[in-house]
Amino acid sequence: MDSTASLLAIYYVQRERLLKYVIRLLGDGEQAQDIIQDMWLKLAQSQKSKIASPSSYLFRMAHNLVIDHLRTHKLSINKLEEFYLLSIQQSTLTSDSLTLDERQQILHKMLDSQPKRLQQIFCLYYKQGYTMVQVADVAGISLGQVHRLLNLFEQNCRCFLSQNNKK
Structure with missing residues (x-):
């Protein structure tokens, strides 16, 4: 089994724990589901070499995707708020x-x-x-x-x- 396939297998075993972790970070189950789905897509497309601690790698990846999501969301809110302030x-x-x-x-x-x-x-x-x-x-x-x-x-x-x- 290649590295990507074994990482996906571990993802499937850890999926519920990853989802609960992301829900705890975001407080939103729907957005957490989206992040976990994005994670699967990234894993399926990746060409990773051997990873020493796959479980830790998956949780770090989930954490980083949450941070990316929050940055994007904050940018969106800031631009909307900027528009609102300009408008008034x-x-x-x-x-x-x-x-x-x-x-x-x-x-x-x-x-x-x-x-x-x-x-x-x-x-x-x-x-x-x-x-x-x-x-x-x-x-x-x-x-x-x-x-x-x-x-x-x-x-x-x-x-x-x-x-x-x-x-």
Whole structure:
């Protein structure tokens, strides 16, 4: 049996323990399942040589995948929060008066009020953390067009905030 096959065999034996470990780190069973699945995919594609302690290796890999997930999630939250703060600068609404949950509800309402194309660009850039160049590639548009669409989205959201603050 080659090294990758033996590592996968140990993964299957340890899977439940790995899952419980990741759930304990994240506090979310669904995200933990995703991380464990990603782990399996990485293991299946790996070409590892002999590993001295396969069980320790698997738990370290799970730990590192959790850290990667948290970094990505934090980046996404930071970019959304940055967008929210930019959007309210010209609004009479003060960010300090709202909880994070209320801010996220407002962001979702603003997003839902936009045309689908603007929603797509916004989600790629702010939610998924793509660069403007990556957004342009995925959307099949120029970099300048991405910039214009993000500016338009921000203007639309400022109008949305202004209108909803008057109600």
